[in-house]
Amino acid sequence: IIxxxxSDYGIEIISSKKDGDAISKxxxxxxxxGNARKILLLERTALNLLMRMSGVATITNRIVKKVHDVNPKIRVAGTRKTAPALQKYDKLAISIGGGDPHRSALDDMILIKDNHIAVVxxxxxxxxxxKENNSFSKKIEIEVESTEDAIIACENGADIVMFDNMSPDEAQDTLNALEENDLRKDVLIEISGGITEDNILDYAPLDVDIISLGxxxxxxxxxxFSLDMD
Structure with missing residues (x-):
């Protein structure tokens, strides 16, 4: 992107690192x-975006490696808690860091949240x-906060069930209940809510498909980063 x-301003690229390369101080x-005036015109915008995206990619990569050392099958995903006007770049940075960008827009899928459940x-x-208002082509995900609701969600056709703000022990108990009722076969399980780099390894041993964190x-x-003229 940088x-x-x-290049759009006629500046020649002599050499560069690639997206995803490891870097050191x-x-x-x-x-x-190229033209010094044009380079300086772009300097701050380019640096701000490069620094932001590299920061997101770096923390994503660090967390993905930690989780995969424990459980290589789990996808580490972002959320829609992105910087205003920078969602496209935040999502791309997550992907470059080895994570899953998750949804970019509300119409990517149907996500039923706690407030939606409260309304009905x-x-x-x-x-x-x-289901009545959805195309067959879009998955339906629903947030649940209890084992009982997780069972109901799996029994009633949810494609993805998100354990919302559950502790590792609560999540494990819910997974056990789904297994006992033979409800895991056609459902993806996502864990989200209150998860950070500091506590994600408490969730990594669980038999889930996705861990998402904002x-x-x-x-x-x-x-x-800085730009130096020669």
Whole structure:
């Protein structure tokens, strides 16, 4: 993205790192040649975006490696808690870091949240309404906060069941109940809510498909880059 930005202004790219490359302090990421006025015009925008995306990719990559050391089958996903106007770049940075970008827009799938359930007063009714108003091509995901609701969701056709703000022990008990009722075969299980880099390894041993966390975008620290003219 940064290379394209400079190229559009006629700046020649002499050399560059690739997306996903590991970097160390003092590395040269990009060498440019061209009109100094144009380079300086783009400097701050390019650096801000590069630092932001590299920060998101770095924390994502670090968390993915930690989780996969324990459980290589789990997908580590982001959420829609992205920086205003930067969602496209935050999602791409998650992918570059080895994570799953999850949804980008509300119409990517149907996600039934706690407030939706509260409006219709039951998990079953929420799923029925979603199916009535949904194309076959879109998956339906629903948030649940209890073992009972997880069972109801699986029995009533949810494609993805998200354990919302469950502790590791609560999640394990719910997984056991789904196994005992033979409800795991056609359902993906996602865990989300209150998960950070500090506690994600408490969830990594669980037999789930996805762990999603907003902290890889809303708590990411930008890396520190600078542009030096020669």
């Amino acid at each position: 290379k394209e930005m400079f 003092g590395d040269v990421l990009l060498e440019l040649e 007063d039951s998990v079953k009714k929420a799923l029925e309404l979603a 902290s890889i975008t809303h708590q990411a620290s930008s890396l520190n």
